[in-house]
Amino acid sequence: MKIAFSTPGSKLDAPLDTRFGRAAKFIIYDLDSETFEVMDNRQNLNAAQGAGIQSAETVARSGAKALVSGHCGPKAFRVLQAAGIQIFYSEGPTVAAALEAYRQGSLTEAAGADVEGHWA
Amino acid sequence: MIVAVASGKGGTGKTTVSVNMARSLGSKVRLLDCDVEEPNAHLFLRTDQHEQQEVPIRVPQVDESRCDGCGECGRFCAYHAIVSFGTKPLVFAEMCHGCGGCAKVCPKGAIGETDRRIGVIETSRSENITLIQGRLDVGVAMAPPLIRAVKARLPGAGHAILDAPPGTSCPVIATLRDADYVVLVTEPTPFGLHDLKLAVDMVRELDLPFGVVVNRYGVGDDRVHVFCREQNIPLLLEIPDDRRIAEAYSRGELMVEALPEYRSLFQSLIAKTMLLETEVQESHNQAG
Incomplete structure (x- = not known):
């Protein structure tokens, strides 16, 4: 199973980005092979709107079945939910720490968006 | 003749120029408030015969x-x-x-x-003016379709004045398209000049004839005037920095009614922008 982490970096010791839609990258970690790939999300950094939706699409296309990020807005939450992706909130501080917390089962699955949309 | 009144910077006096031009024209004119996120032309006009239409x-x-x-x-x-x-x-x-x-x-x-x-179009009448204003619903962030719906009321005979939103983004472009002439209102300050330059770039990109109105003439400096001179942009009008104008504005009164001595200013602006189309065209050619 693959898990997506929002991050500004490209390694596991990089910080977990607490923003989801406007995170620069996603680390897609494969729990089975214990390897990861990095997906660029910079196209959304300056998007006027729809960053959360497009980021959620990117994560869905990566094949990840879970996402760990700091926060998630209502539109992204809807897309991730429709794609069958579990959402977990974590304060990091690093991708590795969040991954470890996930493995230990100390992250609880989010029941809904925890921040307001920036639009409408 | 369709004249659009725009600006880069907000708060320079687009609505002031629009409503006073409209009243000074005397003959029938349609005034379109295309600043659908905060229409305010109605504040200066005592209107009746109100109608409202929903826009989806x-x-x-x-x-x-x-x-x-x-x-x-x-x-x-x-x-x-x-x-x-x-x-x-x-x-x-x-x-x-x-x-x-x-x-x-x-x-x-x-x-x-x-x-x-997404909003409504409200029409009303005030003497020679038919006011057509878009009002975007609260929470809706989609101004251009409503602006296009307001402008769909344009076809027909006679003059029209379009009060544009500030800035140089999509709602402004939606307003300016198909205008015959653009009046850019600015103030003679560094901020006013900065945004005027953006607005000038915009109307040149749209290939529309235009000229500049300097509002609150007397404050700031002369750099707007220097810029217009260097760029061969017609300076259409200077509205003095007169406290009585601000006082009339604050009461929702038209400048040309509260302070009759300023009527001639707007009559001259109309002459330069609406009535003498050939002269306007010539000044545009010189500017280009």
Whole structure:
């Protein structure tokens, strides 16, 4: 199973980005092979709107079945939910720490968006 | 003749110029308040014969029984208003610009359209002026379709004045398209000049004839004047920095009614922009 982490970096010791839609990258970690790939999300950094939706699409296309990020807005939450992706909130501080917390089962699955949309 | 009144910077006096021009014209004129996020021309006009019409845009409605999840709709939409990745599409109606493209590219004919209200057009009358204003609903962030609906009232005889939103973004472009002449209102300050330059670039890109009105003449410095001179931009009018103008404004009164000595200013502005089309065209040619 693959898990997506929002991050500004490209390694596991990089910080977990607490923003989801406007995170620069996603680390897609494969729990089975214990390897990861990095997906660029910079196209959304300056998007006027729809960053959360497009980021959620990117994560869905990566094949990840879970996402760990700091926060998630209502539109992204809807897309991730429709794609069958579990959402977990974590304060990091690093991708590795969040991954470890996930493995230990100390992250609880989010029941809904925890921040307001920036639009409408 | 359609004259649009625009500016880069907000608060320079677009509405002041628009309403006073409209009243000074004397003959029948349509005044379109295209600043649909905060229409304010009505504050300066005592109006009657009010009418209101709802304005919707067409947003997608998916018939899931016909959808096979191919994702064409989502790939087409530039605004992520419809999203699909091998699943039934999700629609975010508040992101939709109403272009109808998703319905056209759907190979299964699974996407129809339904109305989503974005605002209203309010029409009213005040002496020689027919005021047509768009009012975007609170929470809606989709000004251009409403502005286009307001401008759909344009065809017909006679003059029209378009009060544009500030800035140089999509709502302004939607307002200025098809105008015969653009009046750019600025103030003689560094901030006013900075945004005037952006506005000048915009109207040149749109290839529209234009000139500048300097409001609150007497404050700031002379750099706006120098810029206009260097660029061969016609300086149409200077409105003095007169406290009595601000006082009349604060009471919702028209400058040309509260302070009759300023009538001639607006009559001269009308002469330069609305009545003598050939002269306007000549000054544009010189500027270009």
